[in-house]
Amino acid sequence: MFKSVRLTLALGLGVLSLPLIVANSVGATTAKAPECVVSLSPTATDTLFSIGAGPQVQAVDQDATFPAKGLPAHKINALNPSVESIIGICKRTPTHHSAKPDLVIISYDANQIKEKLTNLGVKVVEQDAATSISGALAQIRQLGALTGHSVAANKLAVSISRTINADIASVPAHPGKVVNVYYELDPTFYSLTSGTFVGTLLKSLGVVNIADPQSTSADAGYPQLSAEYIVSANPQLILLADTVCCKVNASVVAARSGFSTVSAVVHGHVIGINDSVASQWGAHLAILMNQLTAAVKSVLNDAQLWG
Amino acid sequence: MTANPPTTRRVAVVTALTLVGLVVAVVGGLVIGPTSIGATRVVGDVMSRVGLGHSTLTSLQSTIIWQLRAPRMVLGLLAGSMLAVAGGTYQGVFRNPLADPYLLGVAAGAGLGATFAIVQVRDGLSTPTWTPLLAFVGAIAAVTVTWLVGGRGLYSNAATLILAGVAVSALLTSVQTYLQQSSLGSMTRVYIWLLGSLASASWSSVDLVAPYVAICMIVCVLAGRALDVMSVGEDESRSLGLPVRRVRLIVIIASSLGTAAIVSVAGLIGFVGIIVPHIVRLLVGTSYRRILPISVIFGAGFMVFADTIARTVLAPSELPLGVVTALVGAPVFVVILSLRRRSAL
Numbered sequence: 001m002f003k004s005v006r007l008t009l010a011l012g013l014g015v016l017s018l019p020l021i022v023a024n025s026v027g028a029t030t031a032k033a034p035e036c037v038v039s040l041s042p043t044a045t046d047t048l049f050s051i052g053a054g055p056q057v058q059a060v061d062q063d064a065t066f067p068a069k070g071l072p073a074h075k076i077n078a079l080n081p082s083v084e085s086i087i088g089i090c091k092r093t094p095t096h097h098s099a100k101p102d103l104v105i106i107s108y109d110a111n112q113i114k115e116k117l118t119n120l121g122v123k124v125v126e127q128d129a130a131t132s133i134s135g136a137l138a139q140i141r142q143l144g145a146l147t148g149h150s151v152a153a154n155k156l157a158v159s160i161s162r163t164i165n166a167d168i169a170s171v172p173a174h175p176g177k178v179v180n181v182y183y184e185l186d187p188t189f190y191s192l193t194s195g196t197f198v199g200t201l202l203k204s205l206g207v208v209n210i211a212d213p214q215s216t217s218a219d220a221g222y223p224q225l226s227a228e229y230i231v232s233a234n235p236q237l238i239l240l241a242d243t244v245c246c247k248v249n250a251s252v253v254a255a256r257s258g259f260s261t262v263s264a265v266v267h268g269h270v271i272g273i274n275d276s277v278a279s280q281w282g283a284h285l286a287i288l289m290n291q292l293t294a295a296v297k298s299v300l301n302d303a304q305l306w307g
Numbered sequence: 308m309t310a311n312p313p314t315t316r317r318v319a320v321v322t323a324l325t326l327v328g329l330v331v332a333v334v335g336g337l338v339i340g341p342t343s344i345g346a347t348r349v350v351g352d353v354m355s356r357v358g359l360g361h362s363t364l365t366s367l368q369s370t371i372i373w374q375l376r377a378p379r380m381v382l383g384l385l386a387g388s389m390l391a392v393a394g395g396t397y398q399g400v401f402r403n404p405l406a407d408p409y410l411l412g413v414a415a416g417a418g419l420g421a422t423f424a425i426v427q428v429r430d431g432l433s434t435p436t437w438t439p440l441l442a443f444v445g446a447i448a449a450v451t452v453t454w455l456v457g458g459r460g461l462y463s464n465a466a467t468l469i470l471a472g473v474a475v476s477a478l479l480t481s482v483q484t485y486l487q488q489s490s491l492g493s494m495t496r497v498y499i500w501l502l503g504s505l506a507s508a509s510w511s512s513v514d515l516v517a518p519y520v521a522i523c524m525i526v527c528v529l530a531g532r533a534l535d536v537m538s539v540g541e542d543e544s545r546s547l548g549l550p551v552r553r554v555r556l557i558v559i560i561a562s563s564l565g566t567a568a569i570v571s572v573a574g575l576i577g578f579v580g581i582i583v584p585h586i587v588r589l590l591v592g593t594s595y596r597r598i599l600p601i602s603v604i605f606g607a608g609f610m611v612f613a614d615t616i617a618r619t620v621l622a623p624s625e626l627p628l629g630v631v632t633a634l635v636g637a638p639v640f641v642v643i644l645s646l647r648r649r650s651a652l
Contacts, residue, residue, distance in 0.1 A: 062489075080488065188499050188506065189623075214623055227506065228375050229623035232342045232367060245493065246425075257509035258374035261366065 033148030034102030034123075036090035040078040041107035042066070043282040044127055047140050048105075050283035051156055053147040058101070059089045065276040066284065078108065083116045103146060129281070130197055136281045137161060156283060163286035167293040168204050177306055179207040179299050182225070182235040182264070186242045189225040196221040197281055198241075201289055205296045210235050231258045237299045238264040239271050239292070241278035248272075267305050271295040313592045321590045322601055329608035336380035336611045337372060341622035344368050379508040379618075382516075383611040386505065386569045387579055389520045391606025392527045392599050393562035394580030395587070399534030399595045400558045401465045407581040408566040411472040411559065412449030415479035417570040420445025422483045422497050426490040438500070439515070439571040446567035449475055454559065464541060465555070502627030503576035505614050516568040523565030527599060530558050534595040577629040579606055579613075582636040589643050609636070 038059045039045040046066035048057050054067070059074035074089055076082075088099040096102075104117055104124045114124045125146060130136035137157040144153020181202060183191050191211040194203040199221065202209060210233040214223045242248045250270035253259055264270050273291050277284045299305065313321075337353070338346045344364070349372060352362040364372065393408035401410070409415075420441035457471025487497045533554045537544045544551050566580075583606045584598055591597045613631040620626060 077488070079494075186496060188496070188504075190495075219624075224624040226341055226618060226623040226625060228341050228371055228618075231371060231375065234367070246496070256507075257378055258370050261370050 034146070035093070035096040036101045036103075037147060038076070038086055038089060038101045038104045039064070040076060040081060040113075041105050041127055042276065043107065043129075043280040044105045044139075044143060045071070046280050046284060047143050047153075047156070047282035048147065051140070051144050051147070051149040051152040053143070053149050056147055058091065059086070066280065078106070079110050081110055081113050083111075083113065083120070086113075086117065087120060087122070105143070105146075132197065132200065133161070133164060133285075136197070136285055140282060160283075160286045164201075164204075164289045167289045171205050171293060171296060172300065174206060174300050177300060179237055179296060180210050180233060180235040181207045181237040181239060181296075182210050182230055182233065183239045184242055184248070185222065187246050187248055189227065189230065190222060191225050193221045193223065198278065198288070198292075201292055202296075205293060207237065207296055227256065227258060231262055234261075234263050236263045236267070236305060237269045237271070237295060238262070239273060239295060241273050241275055243272035244275040263305070267299075267302055269295070269299050269302070269305075271298075313590075318591050318597055318601075321587075322604070325601055325604045325608065329604050329611075332608040332611040332615070333380060333384070336383065336615050337376050339615050339619055340371070340376055341619065342368070342371055344371065374509075378510045378513050379505050379614065380611055381513050382505050382508040382573065383614045384607040385513065385516060385520045386573050386576060387583075387606040387608070387610025387613075388603040389524055389565045389569050389606075390576065390580040391583035391587075391602040391609070392524055393566045395584035395595065395599050395602045396527045396530055396534065396558050396562050397580075398584055399530075399598075400537065400555050401469060402538065402540075403465070403469065404585070405581070406469075407577075408562060409476075409575070409577075409580070410469065411453045411563060412475040412479060413446045413563055413566050413570060414575050415476040415483065416445035416447070416449025417442040417567060418445070418501055418575065419449075419479045419483040419486070421500050421574070422486045422493075425496050425500065426486050426493045439512075442574075443567050443571035445479075446570055447563065449479055450559065450563040450567075454556075458556070458559075468555075499627070500574045503574035503629045504617075504625065505573055505628060506618070506625055508572070512572045516572055519568035520565050523561040523568075524603060526557065526561035527565070528603065530554065530561070531595040531597075531599045534558070534599075538593070538595075573628075575629065576610075576632060578632040578636050579610060582632075582640050583609055586636075586640055586643055 034056060036058050037048065037053065037056045039048055039057055040061040042061060042064045045057065045060045045064045048054060049067045049070065054070060058072050059076055060071055061078035062075040063078065064071055076085065086101065086104060090096060090099050090101050092099060100120070100122055102123065104122055106113060106124060106126050107128060109126060114126060117124045125142070127139050127142070130139055137160060140157045140160075141150070141153050144150040183198065183202065185191060192199050193211045193215045194200065194209045195215070199209055210230070211223055211225060214225060214229065215221060216223065238253060240248050240253070249272055250265070250268070253270050254265045259265050271291070273288065277288050277291070281288070334350075338344070338349045348363050348368070351360055352364045352369065352372065354360050355362040362369070390408055394406070397406040397408060397410055398404060420443070421438050423445075424437040424441040453468065453472045453475045456475065457468040487494060533549060536547060536549050537551065537554065541551050584602050587598050587601045587605055591601055610632070613635055614628055616635065617626045617628045617631045
């Protein structure tokens, strides 16, 4: 009950904070929708296509995975971007006379690209990885405002927030059932705590994150665990966010030395999540929440586990 | 380096102390870890497995000891001993104190193979299966190319081979770096692999490399007498009837194959191959008949000790093993070097 109220409040604050965020981004509200957008953020790219701004996007970063079809041919290395290649990337049209993009969206200011492009008269908006649900929804709305798709963006944000609330409400109260969860980011056992974005989603579902006690200020909520620690914590649920990058799945986990005795392995609760869905908190956020919720409910409904 | 060759008694003492150190490292490797399990209970469990007494470990504790710590410790023994003896043989065969097992391109080749597996995993390669395999293939291929470039021909010598190794390593490293940069999402995993770790050790990885390591290690140790002869120079060795090129080829094959096997499952663990033979040389003199077998024992214990530090000091996070081997090995080396200088004065 309390968690639902807290989350609804957070989502509401996300809506309220929108005008502030837009106002804070330099010239965020444009009179004319940009015709040439470069997105160096996979999350933003996904959102832009989801709100109907896809035709305006003429270049994306090389790690963009969503949408599966329709991404522009121009790919840019977001970790080592070249100002020269970005500045001349747009097609000249009768309505767009310059090769300069109207808008560049970045998630990371590599090579001081923000300053360099701004000096050349290109509008740059930086969207760091969201740290909260309200922040993620605000970013979606900001992209809508920047590209002239505010209505679609707002509709998407509302849809996501409703899905998240519905998912949380669908998890039955489970007094006496402690679900320990291990969330794997890569095969070297990097994980995340309840203080991170995804960790917040998990916490709202009432699970206990085994990484929480191991976090220090130095790891920013993403500690590295060890096989020994995970085995000794004996999680009932293992969530894999490295299924695409590293081809990790339930069989791979079961084959790891010592893991065959872990509860999640024994009872078949090792669940894979598409890496991109797990790490891009834009248009696919609702899908991520659906998958997390389904995984938690499968553990809670396992009669063998609690019988 | 030493004015007088060490006495047999001194060699025996060093060997005995090295063996004691190895036993301590092995026991420590089993007993020490993020999960607190009493040393007496661990020892009791070990004893129960040979029919003495009974174990008091829970099922979970037994899993931690025998499925996590034990294979890791055994792989550490294999890795440390192989890298140390390979480093010693390379230093002997090239008569170069800076030689290490990665001199002829093993590291660069393995790095490229592993990076390819990690980066191309999206195209259907499975990281746990393909990374060791491609690292091994890359390592062997690199050494083969180095040999073909610099080791053949009538006038080829050790210096030519070393230069070929430098060139091949540089080329492969540049390709590896390009691959790494071209896939941002894989960068961390490539970096972690390059730093080396025994974290993914299992009995299957031990089974996989143990035959290679055992055979290669025996060949390297048996080459000690030939390496002693080669220490007088290539021309002089030939005049003494030693088939220098054949010895060099056999030693390089054995060292490279064993190193490639280790690198394929443990990544690039630096410093052991160069520091351990030097420490042993300072303790027992310059004869490779003594250096190589003692390096096997010293390297094994050193690696297990370093790994215990790597997995416990920031537990449950782990320090890269290569960082620990350098942090521990370098000061030890400096201390021994200064003590030997002082005693020589």
